[in-house]
Every structure is written in structure tokens, then in C-alpha cells.
Amino acid sequence: MKKKTFIIIAISVLLVSLTWFVLTPLLFPSTSGESTIAAPYPGFSAPNFSLNTPGGQVLSLSDYEGQPVLVIFWASWCSVCKRTMPGLQTVYEDYASRGFEILAINTTYQDSYLTAINYFEEQNYTFPFLIDEDGLTASDYKTHALPTSVLIGPDGDVLDVVIGSGMSDALLRSKLDQLLVDEN
Amino acid sequence: MFPIIEIGPLAVQAAGLILILSIWVGLWITGKFAKSLGTNGDVLENSILLGLLVGVIGARIGFFLQNPETFLARPLSIFTLSPTMLNTSFGLLTGVLTALITAQRNHLPLWPTLDTLTPLIIFLFGGLHLANLANGDQFGLPTQLPWGILLWGTNRHPVQIYGLLLGIGLLIWFFFKTSQLKQTGYFQSGLLFLSTIAGISLITIFTRAFIEQKILIAMIDIPQLLSLFILLGCLFGFYKRRYQPQKHISVFISMGSNLNPQENLVLALEQISAMFKVRRLSSIYLTKDVKAGEKSADFLNQIIEIETANTFPKLIKQLKTIEQNFKRLPGNKRKVSLDLDILTYDGHVFKYHSISIPDPDIERYRYIAEPLSEIAPDFRHPASGRSIQEISEKCPDKSEIKLSEEVENGS
Structure with missing residues (x-):
């Protein structure tokens, strides 16, 4: 390529890029108020649900407004879930007094309810057990693997989604520490 | 969107797998590219793998430095096998530094190495967009366009696919430019890298x-602004490397003759010094013809370092003219009145017609390695970064080399 050709191409490329850069905020403004859309992704508002406990009580996510909530989808056949949940219980014991709540949603539509409830009681988990009988809530949360943990802030927005064993007690503690410091 | 793959205690998300795959394929292609360029692919691959490993460990340590209370209360949690609890910036920093230090310690030459890395960079770029698509990360603005995809509650620009398609376009350009990984496509090293970036x-x-x-x-998207600066820097760097005339280019030339060699080498040197400034001159070495075997007469070889401001094509034309003055019969390998081969052209790595620079013979034959180590003991191979001592030691050619006569250095 001749020097002159290169300079012409380089300057045109730069001018086009600069124009595009300047036009970006005008043509494609970031839409604010995105969190009015419910989606299981950080930055959106967490999809609401109302599910039964084994005792017949109905719990809704909206009941916990103003509190940080961890929603975890799990099943009794899921070994990773069973390895993850005891850690969550220890966090729950330390942080429940500060308003933290865990909602353990059993994917009952693909699990044995009896095995699940027996396991849950054996382990003496103190957070609520919720029954997702038709899989609608799991579907709202686009759950495609277990466990799926969704951390929801006091304002009802999704803060973090972790699939698999990643929601360890250490991670949850560090997130809650940040969250509860911000609150104060 | 994409399924999860469980491996042991790890639930590997498709996104992670895509990234690992793109690194793997990118490294493989980079290795092939390194082989044809003559750059040190093994050292490069090791530096990158070490950088990756240290980067992952660094990312975890970074996370705990950020959250000291969590760590102090539960020191064992640092070993949790999961792709969470990572501080990306800290990981990137430690990983890149490790790779750089390893590369530096092995004397990998900067620009040729960056050129070699281009396929890996393009694969990573494409892989990152595919991984974002799998995760639903970096999603686009809502749109009514027919190719919008339903994501997070509404139809959106498939930005990840835009990036992926354009990345594939870049890959096609790259393969075209390198003619399927056989050359850099430019005379000056670094231009392939700069145009890719x-x-x-x-x-x-x-x-x-x-x-x-x-x-x-302030309404400005920072990554977009950064890209604009990087684009500017790349174009400027490209211009400087490609179009700004270099005045003092060092070129090593191997001179050889087996037809009146004593006389011819002296005459050749005269003609060369009339056209170029001669920097260094080796002794004359006597060797058997390594290519034609016993049948042909012995060769006298000498290496000369000259300084020029000429472009490579011009230089090669000048040397061909000198060769023709000695009536070299093209194709007759038995009787060579004068053979001039350019060994290196500054630090550049490229291919011009059938000529590879640096000349692969540097690492093949003693009649080049020996005189080179005599006049330039500090010489490093411009592509692989290997020292001349290492090249001599590992030279597969074991033929006998004798000093023909001592000449005074510099003339």
C-alpha cells in the first residue's frame, strides 16, 4: 500500500469512528429504569413468586422487600446442592438477625417430595423450604442447572446469579458484608 | 441459554468451556504459525499457560485481599473449587505480568512475538463474544429490528453476535493476509499485530x-473511548513502523564461493563496501558443500554485517546485481562464483517470495553459525530469541569447519 493511500484510509477510518463515537449517546442512549423489567440477571428486578411451604403457608418474594434474600433452586438428587447448602446454613445463622433470608426452592416437579423433605429435616436447615410443583418459578428464573443461586438486594434487584457450587459461604459472606455496610 | 457441563465438583458453564476451547484452538494455531515464522512457539505457549495459571491463582488471592475478614475467618475457603470469588483485574495483572516476565527471560523478541500471537488474540475475541452470548452477558439495547433476540424480558440487539461475526471476518482477513499461516504478510514485524488490534x-x-x-x-462509554485511543495508537504505530524511513538497518549477509573463492570473496567485499557501510566482517571459513555433497569443490564462506536504509526488495535487487557481476549461473549449484544470502534484516521476520527472513539456514548450518558467533557473540535470532551460542550448540550440521585465513575485522 502506498503511503498516501494508507494515510487517506487511516484518516477516514478515524473520522468514521469518531463520528460513530459522538453519535452513540444520541442514537443509542442507555435506557434507564431497566430494573422495571423482571429478569433473573444482575441489574433487573427479581421475578416475583408465591410458593407453598410444606406447612401450607404461602411465601412470596415481595414479602421480603427491604431485606437481602438468597433464592436457591435445588433438588435432593443434586449432590452439588447438598454440598453447598450446609455452608449457606452457617451464613444464615450468622446473618438472619440482620435481616438476611434464604428461600430454598425445591424443584419438586423433577424431584421426589418425600426424599427432599426428609433430607431437609435431617439436616436441620432453619430457612424456609418452598415447593415449586409446576416448575413455573424455575422457568421464570431460567434455571437450567442446579443449584442456581440468586442473590437479591433489599431493593428487589438481582445482584448476582451463581450456577453450581460457586455460591460458597465465603462468597456469600463477603457479598453480605458489602451489602449490609452499604445499608448502614 | 446453553447447558451446564458438570465435571467432578465443578459445574462448568458453557461460557467457561467456550473460553477454554477458544484459548486452546487459538494456542494451537499460534503454535503452527510460530513454526512457519521460526518464532519460539514452545516458550510462547509455556509463558501463556503459566500466565493463565498464575492469573487464576492471582484472581482468587485478589478476591481475598479485597475481603480480608472473610478470608481470615475461613482461610481454607481460598481453595474452594469454583469459578467464583475471583478478582478479575488482579488476576489479569498477575497473569499478564507472569507471561511477560517469562517471555522476557527467554528473550522472546517483542514484535515478531506479538505477530505470532495474533491468531490467539482473534480467537479469544471471538470466544469472548460467544461466551457472552451463552451467559447472556453484554446484552444489547431493546430493538424492533427483525434480527433482535429475546433476552432478559425483551427483544434486543444481538450485540454478541455482531461482535462474533465481525471477529470471524477479522479471522478470514488474517488467514488471507498470512496465506494460511505461512508468512506475516508484511515486511516489518509488528504490522500484523497492529492491524489486528x-x-x-x-x-x-x-x-x-x-x-x-x-x-x-459523562454520557461517554469508557470502553468505546479506550478503543478509540487504541485505534489511534495502532494506526500511528503502523504508520511509524511501515512508512517512516529507517536509516540504519543492520543486515547480516552470508557470502560463499567455490569458484576462485579467494579472489571472488575479496572482489565481492570491494563491491559491497562501495555500496554500503560495512560494520563487521568475519574470518573466511573453509567448508564442504553441504548441499551438493562430496562432488563439488569446497566453499569459502564469510559473513558480513552491513548498514543500509534501503527497503528489503531494493536491497535484494542490489545484491542480485552484484551476484550477476560474477556471472553466477542460475541453477548450477556445483560451481558458485558468488552466493550472497541475506540472513537477517534488522529484527524483522517475514517472507518475501521464496526468501524467509531470518534465513532458516542460520540454525541449520555451521558455516553460518560459526562466523556469526565470531563477529556477533551478542547475536540473538530475531525470530526465536535464541542466542548464537545456543544456536551453535544445537546445530544439526556436524560438518568440519576450518578457518581459511585470518582477516582483520572492520577493514
Whole structure:
């Protein structure tokens, strides 16, 4: 390529890029108020649900407004879930007094309810057990693997989604520490 | 969107797998490219793998430095096997530093190495967009366009696909430019790398406009602004390396003759010093013809370092003219009145017609390695970074080399 050709191409490329850069905020403004859309992704508002406990009580996510909530989808056949949940219980014991709540949603539509409830009681988990009988809530949360943990802030927005064993007690503690410091 | 793959205690998300795959394929292609360029592919691969390993460990340590209370209360949790609890910036920093230090300690030459890395960079760029698609990360603004995809509650610009398609375009350009990995496509090392990074910046400037969650400071998207600066830097660097005339280019030339060699080498040197400034001159070495075997007469060889401002094509034309003055019969390998081979052209790595620079014979034959180590003991192979001592030691050619006569250095 001749020097002159290169300079012409380089300057045109730069001018086009600069124009595009300047036009970006005008043509494609970031839409604010995105969190009015419910989606299981950080930055959106967490999809609401109302599910039964084994005792017949109905719990809704909206009941916990103003509190940080961890929603975890799990099943009794899921070994990773069973390895993850005891850690969550220890966090729950330390942080429940500060308003933290865990909602353990059993994917009952693909699990044995009896095995699940027996396991849950054996382990003496103190957070609520919720029954997702038709899989609608799991579907709202686009759950495609277990466990799926969704951390929801006091304002009802999704803060973090972790699939698999990643929601360890250490991670949850560090997130809650940040969250509860911000609150104060 | 994409399924999860469980391996032991790890639930590997498709996104992670895509990234690992793109690194793997990119490294493989980079290795092939390194082989044809003569750059040190093994050292390069080791530096990158070590950088990756240290980067992952660094990312975990970074996370705990950020959250000291969590760590002090539960020190064992640092070993948790999961792709969470990672501090990306700290990981990137430690990983890149490790790779750089390893590369530096092995004397990998900067620009040829960066050129070699281009396929890996393009694969990573494409892989990152595919991984974002799998995760639903970096999603686009809502749109009514027919190719919008339903994501997070509404139809959106498929930004990840825009980036992926343009990245594939860049890959096609790359394969075209390197004619399937046989050359760099440019005389000057670094131009392939600079044009690739310019391409990536250009794509990023374009696609960032459609991203929903921009990183804004005063209405300006920071990654877009950074890409604009990188594009500017790349174009400027390209211009400097490609078009700004270099005045003192060092060129090593191997001279050989087996027809009146004593006389011819002296005459050749005269003609060369009339046209160029001669920097260094080796002794004359007597060797058997390594290519034609016993049948032909012995060769006298000498290496000369000259200084020139000429472009490579011009230089090769000048040397051909000198060769023709000695009536070299093209194709007759038995009787050579004068043979001039350019061994290196500054630090550049490229291929011009059938000539590879640096000449692969440097690492093949003693009649080049020996005189080179005599006049330039500090010489490092411009592509692989190997020292001349290492090249001599590992030279597969074991033929006998004798000093023909001592000449005074410099003349």
C-alpha cells in the first residue's frame, strides 16, 4: 500500500469512528429504569413468586422487600446442592438477625417430595423450604442447572446469579458484608 | 441459554468451556504459525499457560485481599473449587505480568512475538463474544429490528453476535493476509499485530454503541473511548513502523564461493563496501558443500554485517546485481562464483517470495553459525530469541569447519 493511500484510509477510518463515537449517546442512549423489567440477571428486578411451604403457608418474594434474600433452586438428587447448602446454613445463622433470608426452592416437579423433605429435616436447615410443583418459578428464573443461586438486594434487584457450587459461604459472606455496610 | 457441563465438583458453564476451547484452538494455531515464522512457539505457549495459571491463582488471592475478614475467618475457603470469588483485574495483572516476565527471560523478541500471537488474540475475541452470548452477558439495547433476540424480558440487539461475526471476518482477513499461516504478510514485524488490534478496536467502537449496560462517565462509554485511543495508537504505530524511513538497518549477509573463492570473496567485499557501510566482517571459513555433497569443490564462506536504509526488495535487487557481476549461473549449484544470502534484516521476520527472513539456514548450518558467533557473540535470532551460542550448540550440521585465513575485522 502506498503511503498516501494508507494515510487517506487511516484518516477516514478515524473520522468514521469518531463520528460513530459522538453519535452513540444520541442514537443509542442507555435506557434507564431497566430494573422495571423482571429478569433473573444482575441489574433487573427479581421475578416475583408465591410458593407453598410444606406447612401450607404461602411465601412470596415481595414479602421480603427491604431485606437481602438468597433464592436457591435445588433438588435432593443434586449432590452439588447438598454440598453447598450446609455452608449457606452457617451464613444464615450468622446473618438472619440482620435481616438476611434464604428461600430454598425445591424443584419438586423433577424431584421426589418425600426424599427432599426428609433430607431437609435431617439436616436441620432453619430457612424456609418452598415447593415449586409446576416448575413455573424455575422457568421464570431460567434455571437450567442446579443449584442456581440468586442473590437479591433489599431493593428487589438481582445482584448476582451463581450456577453450581460457586455460591460458597465465603462468597456469600463477603457479598453480605458489602451489602449490609452499604445499608448502614 | 446453553447447558451446564458438570465435571467432578465443578459445574462448568458453557461460557467457561467456550473460553477454554477458544484459548486452546487459538494456542494451537499460534503454535503452527510460530513454526512457519521460526518464532519460539514452545516458550510462547509455556509463558501463556503459566500466565493463565498464575492469573487464576492471582484472581482468587485478589478476591481475598479485597475481603480480608472473610478470608481470615475461613482461610481454607481460598481453595474452594469454583469459578467464583475471583478478582478479575488482579488476576489479569498477575497473569499478564507472569507471561511477560517469562517471555522476557527467554528473550522472546517483542514484535515478531506479538505477530505470532495474533491468531490467539482473534480467537479469544471471538470466544469472548460467544461466551457472552451463552451467559447472556453484554446484552444489547431493546430493538424492533427483525434480527433482535429475546433476552432478559425483551427483544434486543444481538450485540454478541455482531461482535462474533465481525471477529470471524477479522479471522478470514488474517488467514488471507498470512496465506494460511505461512508468512506475516508484511515486511516489518509488528504490522500484523497492529492491524489486528486496530480491527478489534474498530469492531468494539461499533458494537459498544448497541450495548445496554454501558460504563458511562459523562454520557461517554469508557470502553468505546479506550478503543478509540487504541485505534489511534495502532494506526500511528503502523504508520511509524511501515512508512517512516529507517536509516540504519543492520543486515547480516552470508557470502560463499567455490569458484576462485579467494579472489571472488575479496572482489565481492570491494563491491559491497562501495555500496554500503560495512560494520563487521568475519574470518573466511573453509567448508564442504553441504548441499551438493562430496562432488563439488569446497566453499569459502564469510559473513558480513552491513548498514543500509534501503527497503528489503531494493536491497535484494542490489545484491542480485552484484551476484550477476560474477556471472553466477542460475541453477548450477556445483560451481558458485558468488552466493550472497541475506540472513537477517534488522529484527524483522517475514517472507518475501521464496526468501524467509531470518534465513532458516542460520540454525541449520555451521558455516553460518560459526562466523556469526565470531563477529556477533551478542547475536540473538530475531525470530526465536535464541542466542548464537545456543544456536551453535544445537546445530544439526556436524560438518568440519576450518578457518581459511585470518582477516582483520572492520577493514
